[in-house]
Amino acid sequence: YLLIERREDLLDQYDYVIIGGGLSGLVVANRLTEDLATTVLVIEAGELDKHEDSIYVPGDVGATLGTSYDWQVPTVPQDVLVNGNITIPLGKVVGGSSALNGMLFHRGSPADYDLWEALGNEGWGWEGLLPYFIKSETFTPPSDELVSEFGITYDESVHGFNGSVHASYPPFIYNQTKNFIKAMNQLGVQTSNDQASSAVGVFYLPNSLNPITMTRSFTRPDDHDVAVERANYHLLAGNQVTKILTEDAVAYGVEYSAGSNQPRYIVNATVEVVVAAGAVHTPQLLQLSGIGPRTLLEELGVEVVSDLPGVGSNFQDHPSLIVPYSFTGLAFSPQNLTSNATLAAYYRELYNLSKTGPYTVSAGNALAFISTNSFTNKTSELVAEGRNQNETYLSPGADPGVTAGYKKQRDLLLDIWGSSDAATIEYSVGSAGPLVISLSHALSRGDIRASSLDPFSPPSVDWRAFENPLDMELMIDAFRAGRRLMQTPAMTELGAIEATTGNLTTDEQIVDYLKKTMSPSFSHVCCTSPMMPKEIGGVVDEELRVFGVSGLRVIDAGVVPVVPAAHLQATIYAVAEKAADLIKSSR
Numbered sequence: 001y002l003l004i005e006r007r008e009d010l011l012d013q014y015d016y017v018i019i020g021g022g023l024s025g026l027v028v029a030n031r032l033t034e035d036l037a038t039t040v041l042v043i044e045a046g047e048l049d050k051h052e053d054s055i056y057v058p059g060d061v062g063a064t065l066g067t068s069y070d071w072q073v074p075t076v077p078q079d080v081l082v083n084g085n086i087t088i089p090l091g092k093v094v095g096g097s098s099a100l101n102g103m104l105f106h107r108g109s110p111a112d113y114d115l116w117e118a119l120g121n122e123g124w125g126w127e128g129l130l131p132y133f134i135k136s137e138t139f140t141p142p143s144d145e146l147v148s149e150f151g152i153t154y155d156e157s158v159h160g161f162n163g164s165v166h167a168s169y170p171p172f173i174y175n176q177t178k179n180f181i182k183a184m185n186q187l188g189v190q191t192s193n194d195q196a197s198s199a200v201g202v203f204y205l206p207n208s209l210n211p212i213t214m215t216r217s218f219t220r221p222d223d224h225d226v227a228v229e230r231a232n233y234h235l236l237a238g239n240q241v242t243k244i245l246t247e248d249a250v251a252y253g254v255e256y257s258a259g260s261n262q263p264r265y266i267v268n269a270t271v272e273v274v275v276a277a278g279a280v281h282t283p284q285l286l287q288l289s290g291i292g293p294r295t296l297l298e299e300l301g302v303e304v305v306s307d308l309p310g311v312g313s314n315f316q317d318h319p320s321l322i323v324p325y326s327f328t329g330l331a332f333s334p335q336n337l338t339s340n341a342t343l344a345a346y347y348r349e350l351y352n353l354s355k356t357g358p359y360t361v362s363a364g365n366a367l368a369f370i371s372t373n374s375f376t377n378k379t380s381e382l383v384a385e386g387r388n389q390n391e392t393y394l395s396p397g398a399d400p401g402v403t404a405g406y407k408k409q410r411d412l413l414l415d416i417w418g419s420s421d422a423a424t425i426e427y428s429v430g431s432a433g434p435l436v437i438s439l440s441h442a443l444s445r446g447d448i449r450a451s452s453l454d455p456f457s458p459p460s461v462d463w464r465a466f467e468n469p470l471d472m473e474l475m476i477d478a479f480r481a482g483r484r485l486m487q488t489p490a491m492t493e494l495g496a497i498e499a500t501t502g503n504l505t506t507d508e509q510i511v512d513y514l515k516k517t518m519s520p521s522f523s524h525v526c527c528t529s530p531m532m533p534k535e536i537g538g539v540v541d542e543e544l545r546v547f548g549v550s551g552l553r554v555i556d557a558g559v560v561p562v563v564p565a566a567h568l569q570a571t572i573y574a575v576a577e578k579a580a581d582l583i584k585s586s587r
């Protein structure tokens with residue numbers, strides 16, 4: 001069989017054309033082609049990987065960043081964060097960001113998804129999504145050794161055993177991971193029985209890891225390589241969709257090209273065009289195709305197909321802080337592999353021969369997602385302050401519908417800020433590296449806008465991180481709690497020493513430090529084609545259909561209305577599975 005098509009081999013038309021062969025696009029393509037009578041073409045801007053270790057070996061996680069498999073999208077300077085104009089990594093390869101993510105695999109808490117439903121999306125709360133979380137994964141419980149050594153627990157009733165992505169534990173976990181769990185317990189944070197049903201607290205989590213081959217589980221091997229066996233599935237790699245074609249507000253196909261100075265071609269979709277280009281590129285493509293805020297489209301000189309002010313609005317991520325620590329009491333950590341080539345070669349050989357040892361470990365296996373009242377005594381004060389905010393801190397001239405939607409989100413988010421059953425901050429130390437603190441439910445919102453008519457030039461990406469001052473207030477206390485965490489007996493045992501922050505004590509000193517060191521991102525870009533009613537800035541309805549254009553859906557991380565307190569992939573797998581069912585059932 002052909003692994004991928006050449007342009008000359010394509011059909012003139014397909015039932016479905018999927019834009020983007022990343023995480024969501026390939027899950028949906030795999031599901032749709034299960035019906036052998038349904039023809040599907042996926043067009044992916046990146047190439048097919050060549051089984052490089054940098055993608056497949058868990059211990060090499062991060063090695064693809066900055067390569068040709070990474071879009072490396074520049075972003076604009078931030079008002080608040082001094083070094084906030086970073087370059088964002090995004091997968092540009094068959095598999096998309098699932099090919100280069102950190103392999104952390106876990107869910108948000110039920111409250112996070114119930115919020116989506118409360119925004120007007122029936123069927124998208126926890127009850128509605130749980131069957132799709134289950135459908136998406138093949139969970140392999142931790143081995144008896146891990147259970148007895150680390151006390152890992154799990155709840156089989158909320159896991160799936162027949163999905164495309166593997167959720168499993170590496171055979172090796174760094175011993176100090178225990179200290180992190182214990183340290184959180186010493187701060188008063190409970191260990192969750194299983195993040196899959198109860199994601200508030202500290203917990204061990206699996207990775208998107210194939211437990212047989214001990215390689216990354218992602219949509220290229222798990223979905224593309226399965227679908228490619230079917231004659232009704234085609235994938236064209238190395239080609240970017242440059243425009244969604246519409247006539248009388250009906251999407252009928254796409255225009256695509258292998259490069260900015262290459263010819264452009266057209267392929268038709270007789271049933272639907274499905275957009276899965278990710279939360280950064282989807283809004284740009286919609287806008288360049290005439291679907292977006294009228295003012296922006298007119299500025300660009302694009303003919304308006306559907307005036308949708310929400311396209312590119314509502315941009316969210318998890319702003320994050322990395323506090324460097326050194327550890328004087330560690331027997332063995334990932335740093336030993338970077339500093340000692342002989343040792344690294346030994347463990348590499350061990351991995352190659354027996355699929356065991358530290359090279360089976362990616363970004364780690366313990367995280368803490370904690371509620372506001374477990375790290376600050378100012379919960380009710382912060383929530384009250386939020387309820388009294390008149391200012392929305394959205395970009396100047398924000399559309400009234402978008403503003404109304406934001407206010408609704410803020411009201412619901414403040415419930416979460418005040419709840420013990422939802423998390424607002426994430427902590428991790430990996431396998432004893434830096435302390436990472438990330439804001440899980442920020443109130444600030446950014447925008448993504450096409451900056452020119454050229455689909456090959458990156459859009460303008462603006463997080464507007466910390467524009468809402470309450471985000472910083474929460475972060476100050478989260479930073480202080482992070483220090484308390486590192487001073488617990490369990491961390492002291494490891495000889496944790498804060499490397500650079502010195503003696504910051506006042507709020508002003510901490511804010512100054514945070515502004516200089518925080519990143520607006522944790523690689524969880526989302527929410528730029530939000531699923532919400534149109535009147536409040538929504539772009540897609542609860543069946544993910546784009547308002548005002550028929551035959552067009554968005555299914556990627558852009559449709560998430562509010563980012564959950566979780567690394568995103570498990571959620572996007574569930575969203576994609578639900579999208580596949582919605583697409584199938586509307587035919």
Ligand SMILES: Cc1cc2nc3c(=O)[nH]c(=O)nc-3n(C[C@H](O)[C@H](O)[C@H](O)COP(=O)(O)OP(=O)(O)OC[C@H]3O[C@@H](n4cnc5c(N)ncnc54)[C@H](O)[C@@H]3O)c2cc1C
Binds near residue numbers: 019240524556
């Ligand atoms: C560096 C990094 C680390 C991460 N770590 C974790 C983690 O440890 N745990 C976790 O849960 N989540 C993690 N994530 C997040 C997770 O991988 C993403 O949320 C998820 O992949 C989003 O899926 P998607 O389908 O929306 O987009 P993607 O998977 O990014 O897919 C979009 C695809 O569309 C293609 N594309 C874009 N524009 C076009 C176009 N015009 N024409 C054709 N193709 C196009 C892209 O090349 C890409 O393949 C990480 C992400 C990154 C980038």
